[in-house]
Amino acid sequence: MAYDLSFARDVYKNSEMGHWIKMCKQCGVCAGSCPLGPHWEFSPRQLFQMVRAGKKEEVLKSHSMWMCTSCYNCIVRCPRGLPITHIVHGLARYASVKGYADPDQVTNRFATRIFWTNIVSTGRVGEAMLTMRLYFVDGIAAGIKQGLEMKDSALGMLKAKRLNPIPLRGKIKGYAGFQAMLTKAQELEEKRESGV
Amino acid sequence: MKEYTFFPGCSSEKSASAANMEHSVQSMCKMLGIQLNEIDDWNCCSASIGYAGGGQLPRLAMSARNFALAKQQRGNTDLVATCAACWLAMRETAERMEHEPEVKADINTALKEANLSYDGGIKTRHLVEVLIEDVGWDVLKSKVKKPLQGLKVAGYVGCQTNRPFGIVGESYENPLYLDKMIEATGAIAVPYPKKVSCCGGALMFTEVEKSCALVRDLLQCAVDNGAEVIVTPCPVCQLNVEVYQGKINQMFGTQFNIPVVYYSQLFVLAWGGSWEEAALHQQVVPADALRRFA
Numbered sequence: 001m002a003y004d005l006s007f008a009r010d011v012y013k014n015s016e017m018g019h020w021i022k023m024c025k026q027c028g029v030c031a032g033s034c035p036l037g038p039h040w041e042f043s044p045r046q047l048f049q050m051v052r053a054g055k056k057e058e059v060l061k062s063h064s065m066w067m068c069t070s071c072y073n074c075i076v077r078c079p080r081g082l083p084i085t086h087i088v089h090g091l092a093r094y095a096s097v098k099g100y101a102d103p104d105q106v107t108n109r110f111a112t113r114i115f116w117t118n119i120v121s122t123g124r125v126g127e128a129m130l131t132m133r134l135y136f137v138d139g140i141a142a143g144i145k146q147g148l149e150m151k152d153s154a155l156g157m158l159k160a161k162r163l164n165p166i167p168l169r170g171k172i173k174g175y176a177g178f179q180a181m182l183t184k185a186q187e188l189e190e191k192r193e194s195g196v
Numbered sequence: 197m198k199e200y201t202f203f204p205g206c207s208s209e210k211s212a213s214a215a216n217m218e219h220s221v222q223s224m225c226k227m228l229g230i231q232l233n234e235i236d237d238w239n240c241c242s243a244s245i246g247y248a249g250g251g252q253l254p255r256l257a258m259s260a261r262n263f264a265l266a267k268q269q270r271g272n273t274d275l276v277a278t279c280a281a282c283w284l285a286m287r288e289t290a291e292r293m294e295h296e297p298e299v300k301a302d303i304n305t306a307l308k309e310a311n312l313s314y315d316g317g318i319k320t321r322h323l324v325e326v327l328i329e330d331v332g333w334d335v336l337k338s339k340v341k342k343p344l345q346g347l348k349v350a351g352y353v354g355c356q357t358n359r360p361f362g363i364v365g366e367s368y369e370n371p372l373y374l375d376k377m378i379e380a381t382g383a384i385a386v387p388y389p390k391k392v393s394c395c396g397g398a399l400m401f402t403e404v405e406k407s408c409a410l411v412r413d414l415l416q417c418a419v420d421n422g423a424e425v426i427v428t429p430c431p432v433c434q435l436n437v438e439v440y441q442g443k444i445n446q447m448f449g450t451q452f453n454i455p456v457v458y459y460s461q462l463f464v465l466a467w468g469g470s471w472e473e474a475a476l477h478q479q480v481v482p483a484d485a486l487r488r489f490a
Binding site: 016035036039067069070071072073075076077083085089090092093096097106107108109110111112113115116117119123124125127134149150152153156157159160161162163164165172173174177178180181182183184185186188189192193 | 237
């Protein structure tokens with residue numbers, strides 16, 4: 001039986017830090033070090049071996065990569081020094097960009113549509129708007145329910161002056177330049193990700 | 197007066213979630229004769245979840261813009277961050293630019309659109325490193341006017357202040373600086389085996405049950421070891437561990453009600469600062485255990 005190496009080769013070249021996957025020796029320290037380890041369908045170790053084995057659909061459609069909390073435990077413990085957190089972030093991004101990731105996976109949806117939109121629309125995080133957008137992502141009724149569930153926390157934050165009652169915020173002064181910079185960066189990124 | 201370039205980050209803005217950190221950091225630095233010169237017009241560092249929407253280059257370019265502005269405004273003065281994610285993003289960007297010439301070139305192509313450029317040269321430091329290396333333990337101890345005698349504190353270091361870079365000279369598995377800071381205020385650092393465990397980070401937004409289970413374990417460990425207060429350097433840790441206690445109590449039938457404060461708040465209080473200077477009026481779980489020292 002011949003392995004199809006085209007997926008692995010594309011990941012090595014075009015997924016952020018993907019080339020490091022070649023170095024994994026399958027020890028599993030990453031899996032054992034992950035705070036959400038039990039919730040991964042496939043651990044980082046398994047994902048890396050599946051990339052090598054050409055299991056494109058299984059890797060990219062998996063919810064696994066979206067379980068990363070960015071705690072960096074796997075990075076500092078990997079005996080081969082693989083930047084595992086970054087490799088996993090890279091695979092998540094790759095799956096999202098190539099259209100394999102479930103668009104309704106909660107973290108994919110939050111990260112790519114709500115959070116990123118929030119920061120690039122003004123240059124800084126607008127926490128109140130971010131929370132509102134997140135709560136109301138499944139519609140008005142679900143949003144109100146979510147809001148009510150977190151009401152005590154929100155009131156506590158308002159009282160402590162750690163939540164802005166006005167969700168709108170202004171743009172940074174150099175927003176035009178900031179936006180032009182990001183447009184150019186995105187253009188270069190798309191070129192890189194498509195392997196041109 | 198020692199001066200640093202300062203990157204406060206989004207959570208330290210007025211009426212943002214770490215306004216209590218920012219306020220107490222400013223009080224603390226004033227007491228130490230440190231001036232923090234904020235980068236004018238800084239932008240978000242893209243945070244720990246920015247990788248998915250931003251990918252590599254847009255994400256790194258955001259930190260590069262902050263470096264470029266810092267250089268324009270303050271030259272190569274050390275850049276100090278107080279937020280774990282901001283500090284990490286700046287360190288990562290500096291490292292990638294240093295080791296990957298093509299990343300550096302692409303970043304500068306993007307920066308040019310904003311009439312900026314950055315060639316490197318600024319050292320990024322965590323405020324904790326400034327306290328340890330530039331101020332020094334002797335001074336931190338000598339400023340104590342109201343020792344927090346008998347106060348039992350769990351030092352929760354968290355993830356991103358500790359990994360992948362970590363505070364200079366500390367280990368990943370058992371960093372000791374926070375315990376030493378607690379003891380420098382005259383308080384007792386209780387054993388805290390969960391000191392470098394994860395609070396869920398940004399996944400508290402999306403994987404609420406899973407993250408709350410992590411925080412429940414962090415809280416239980418502190419309580420089991422007799423802590424009256426949890427102290428942390430990280431704004432995400434502080435938020436997740438403090439603000440979700442009500443929800444965790446509902447979910448798991450627990451009864452947690454333990455204040456979670458920043459190291460800067462402990463120092464300000466121990467150095468004779470007021471409750472307000474320490475921003476202790478800005479807690480969601482009231483810091484009652486600290487009242488006896490105010």
